[in-house]
Amino acid sequence: MSPEVRRPEIVVDVAAIRRNVGILRDLVAPDGSDVMVVVKADGYGHGMVEAARAARQAGAPWLGVATIEEAVRLREAGDTGRLLCWLTVPGDDWAAAIGRDVDVTAYSVAHLDAIRTSLDEVDRSTPARVQLKIDTGLSRGGSTRDLWPDVLEAARAGEADGVWTITGVWSHFACSDEPDHPANAAQEREFRDALAGAERVGLRPEVRHLANSAAAIHRPSSRFDLVRCGIAAYGLDPAPGIGPELGLEPAMTVTAPLALVKDLHAGASVSYGHTWTAPAETRVGLVPLGYGDGVPRHAGNTAEVRVGGSRRAIRGRICMDQFLVDLGDPGEAAAEAGDDVVLFGPGTSGEPTAADWARACGTIHYEIVTRMGGRLARRHIGATR
Numbered sequence: 001m002s003p004e005v006r007r008p009e010i011v012v013d014v015a016a017i018r019r020n021v022g023i024l025r026d027l028v029a030p031d032g033s034d035v036m037v038v039v040k041a042d043g044y045g046h047g048m049v050e051a052a053r054a055a056r057q058a059g060a061p062w063l064g065v066a067t068i069e070e071a072v073r074l075r076e077a078g079d080t081g082r083l084l085c086w087l088t089v090p091g092d093d094w095a096a097a098i099g100r101d102v103d104v105t106a107y108s109v110a111h112l113d114a115i116r117t118s119l120d121e122v123d124r125s126t127p128a129r130v131q132l133k134i135d136t137g138l139s140r141g142g143s144t145r146d147l148w149p150d151v152l153e154a155a156r157a158g159e160a161d162g163v164w165t166i167t168g169v170w171s172h173f174a175c176s177d178e179p180d181h182p183a184n185a186a187q188e189r190e191f192r193d194a195l196a197g198a199e200r201v202g203l204r205p206e207v208r209h210l211a212n213s214a215a216a217i218h219r220p221s222s223r224f225d226l227v228r229c230g231i232a233a234y235g236l237d238p239a240p241g242i243g244p245e246l247g248l249e250p251a252m253t254v255t256a257p258l259a260l261v262k263d264l265h266a267g268a269s270v271s272y273g274h275t276w277t278a279p280a281e282t283r284v285g286l287v288p289l290g291y292g293d294g295v296p297r298h299a300g301n302t303a304e305v306r307v308g309g310s311r312r313a314i315r316g317r318i319c320m321d322q323f324l325v326d327l328g329d330p331g332e333a334a335a336e337a338g339d340d341v342v343l344f345g346p347g348t349s350g351e352p353t354a355a356d357w358a359r360a361c362g363t364i365h366y367e368i369v370t371r372m373g374g375r376l377a378r379r380h381i382g383a384t385r
């Protein structure tokens with residue numbers, strides 16, 4: 001295998017991530033807020049460690065991940081800043097996070113008990129840093145309103161014993177990509193009530209946070225001390241078409257060389273199930289990527305790619321390793337094997353965006369970028385050191 005051979009790859013422009021984080025920090029700064037950049041799920045497919053580095057270079061004071069394993073991996077990659085994780089299963093290694101100076105999240109008294117027990121295994125001179133999550137209406141993680149007083153009482157007792165500091169109280173929106181949805185105001189009210197409850201028992205969390213990207217952009221009243229931005233940091237508009245033009249730049253481009261070009265006779269059918277039939281003589285190009293690499297099978301016969309300077313339709317089903325694009329009339333089509341195919345990118349050179357793919361596939365751009373992987377190589381450009 002010659003190293004010069006171009007292969008299918010995910011190109012991630014970390015300079016775009018840096019600029020996006022800067023834009024978001026500037027957006028919320030007037031409200032006295034700052035940004036936690038969310039780098040879970042391998043940085044939404046962009047590479048967790050590289051995305052984290054870009055976020056720190058842009059001044060992000062906090063990073064957020066879901067699991068303890070993700071937090072540990074960031075520490076092992078050298079990240080030393082404030083870092084929050086929020087999703088555990090029974091038996092998880094809380095000590096691994098706390099011993100590495102990670103802020104952990106408790107949803108319940110059971111979590112606080114498990115954290116207290118884990119501290120026997122942790123060698124630290126300062127109290128553990130624990131944040132409390134209140135469920136304000138997403139009905140996912142977090143304490144219910146009913147159990148919140150018990151959580152607060154246990155949290156306060158641990159502070160009094162010097163075993164931990166409650167560094168944060170936080171929650172998460174259900175409908176922030178629909179800014180007019182009444183759930184947003186209701187959740188914000190619940191959150192303010194939960195904060196007041198924490199205050200009443202004597203907790204003084206350093207950071208209170210509720211907003212994800214969409215709320216950070218569309219709901220200034222929800223910015224509090226921090227906003228947790230994932231999708232917007234990667235340059236994707238969390239609520240496409242309804243927001244202000246912030247100048248966010250999509251950081252991910254997925255490309256491949258055409259593996260093969262061939263001419264089909266009129267009436268030839270394409271790919272598994274023969275779901276598309278050439279109406280006339282047609283040149284097709286074979287793209288060596290499929291659902292094994294995260295290309296959604298739903299993109300068959302719906303999404304487009306850029307080949308050379310033009311948008312080209314995907315024809316037939318997406319296979320595990322490959323799919324076909326329509327290059328047009330063989331008399332006019334100039335494309336040949338080895339030509340560059342861009343599945344999606346920032347959209348600035350005529351290529352589709354992840355949002356276009358999401359629309360075509362009946363999903364959200366979060367899923368499009370996060371699932372890209374498989375055999376795709378990932379290459380980072382725009383790094384400064």
Ligand SMILES: *Cc1c(COP(=O)(O)O)cnc(C)c1O
Binds near residue numbers: 211228232
């Ligand atoms: C993933 C996640 C975020 C980031 O959401 P975006 O919409 O990508 O900004 C924020 N908070 C929590 C709890 C999350 O799980």
